[in-house]
Amino acid sequence: MTAYDYDVLYLGAGHGAFDGAPLLAQAGKKVAFVEKEKVGGTCPNWGCNAKVILENAVSLQRELRASNGIVSGSGDIDWTKNMARKKEIIAIFPNAIQGGMEELGIKFYFGAGRLADAHTVTIGDQTVTAENIVIATGMHSHRLDIPGAEYLHDSKDFLSLDQAPDKMVIIGAGYIGLETASMMNAAGVAVTVILRSDRALPEFNQRYSNALVQTLEKQGITFVKNSQTESVEQVTSGFAVKTSTGTYEADYVMDATGRTPNTADLGLEDLGIEFDKAGIAVNEYLQTAVPNIYATGDVVKKDQPKLTPTATFESQYVAKRLLGQDDKAIDYPAIGTTVFTTPRLAQAGVTLDEAAAHPDQYDVVEKDVMDDWYRMVDYEKEGHLSLIYDKEKHLVGAIEISEHAEDIINALLPAIEFAYTPAQLSRLVTIFPTIGYSAIGDLL
């Protein structure tokens, strides 16, 4: 029998890797990571955690201003101080994650890993072998191929930006484009968002994504629709973004046109591992074309949203599979997702578009969130919720736009995932008065 250096070797040390690795190490497996940049990967260092710390100032500002003088002060955001706080909190993550793993006996190799064969990874001139390998290399920002692309910034640059610009152009109205626009508008920046079509956030029902765009417009953000970005030029005042509908000047230009799986220079072609621009192809056990090589997280080609909780679920699934604890195909639960704008847009389970396409299977109940008195407590002004039921009256999906949509959807997730009956729902005695009580109250 061949003796490998490790039982399991991960390429990448983000959530797709470090959420499953402890299960293996605790069960006595020899585990290692190869990481080419920062332990923790995108989410803690340049994604969710970084963003939500910065966004907290926006939520504080909203409540203070909406209080109409009950709480006094201007609510102005000092972006430089906000960024300093973000940097202070974020700085703890890489060492904390690495330390936690090392306590379990997990080893780290630093550098870019490349598959040499089905059991061997090279990192520079170092060679490491493993019985099983998990590719969890994530994604990087897509860069528009236009003249002046060198002047564009991505979300990684933006999440470390110390000085707020006066004027910002954001190309792309997906999660990152809208979250950035919402934050910078609140920080006093003049923001223009350029959309190549007439709709933002295609993952969400258009009535809801349009409602979000309209609210952001009322807050002062300019949206330019059906506009193809052609070039970026340096001008005396900063940069000129030339598009099919006009030229927009800014002193900071962000390319938020999507993210691309990290599949290059991994040696995938030589091993016959299939991939395309959507990611690495896997079977229902998350195995690549080479059975002992798995893939997890954002690098995987899949229908599920590429989010941290999805990466965590997959990482833990592969770990359990490698421990012989789960031999079934991966069975994804309902995955909740939120756009962290002000207001939030959040959904989980069966979508409104699916419900509209299958009226024989689903019924939709519409709610104005302002019908719930509790929403006035923290100065909610408007919001809407759609609840999607199957014909047996089980909640199967929900979408909400409101300042607390993420908390409502989180509270509804158990009902969606476990198909609670009306009798089971009535046994949920949630704390009153809270947003969780409101969420369950909507179902009764």
Ligand SMILES: Cc1cc2nc3c(=O)[nH]c(=O)nc-3n(C[C@H](O)[C@H](O)[C@H](O)COP(=O)(O)OP(=O)(O)OC[C@H]3O[C@@H](n4cnc5c(N)ncnc54)[C@H](O)[C@@H]3O)c2cc1C
């Ligand atoms: C700005 C932003 C905000 C986001 N906000 C949210 C949010 O609010 N909620 C949410 O759920 N999700 C959010 N996401 C998505 C979330 O960050 C990802 O879904 C998650 O990080 C995926 O984890 P992963 O382990 O698959 O990939 P990553 O976290 O990207 O980790 C991959 C790791 O692999 C390393 N790597 C790459 N190639 C190699 C190689 N050859 N050798 C060794 N190492 C390699 C990389 O350096 C990286 O550390 C956000 C993403 C961005 C960019």
Ligand SMILES: NC(=O)c1ccc[n+]([C@@H]2O[C@H](COP(=O)([O-])OP(=O)(O)OC[C@H]3O[C@@H](n4cnc5c(N)ncnc54)[C@H](O)[C@@H]3O)[C@@H](O)[C@H]2O)c1
């Ligand atoms: N809150 C969250 O959970 C969160 C936040 C940020 C990112 N993410 C994850 O990261 C992924 C990537 O986010 P993202 O915002 O980079 O990608 P995205 O796919 O959500 O949005 C990219 C947008 O850019 C547009 N676009 C593409 N090419 C364009 C062009 N030439 N001109 C103008 N617009 C163009 C697309 O139509 C799309 O709307 C998300 O899909 C999500 O999985 C999640």
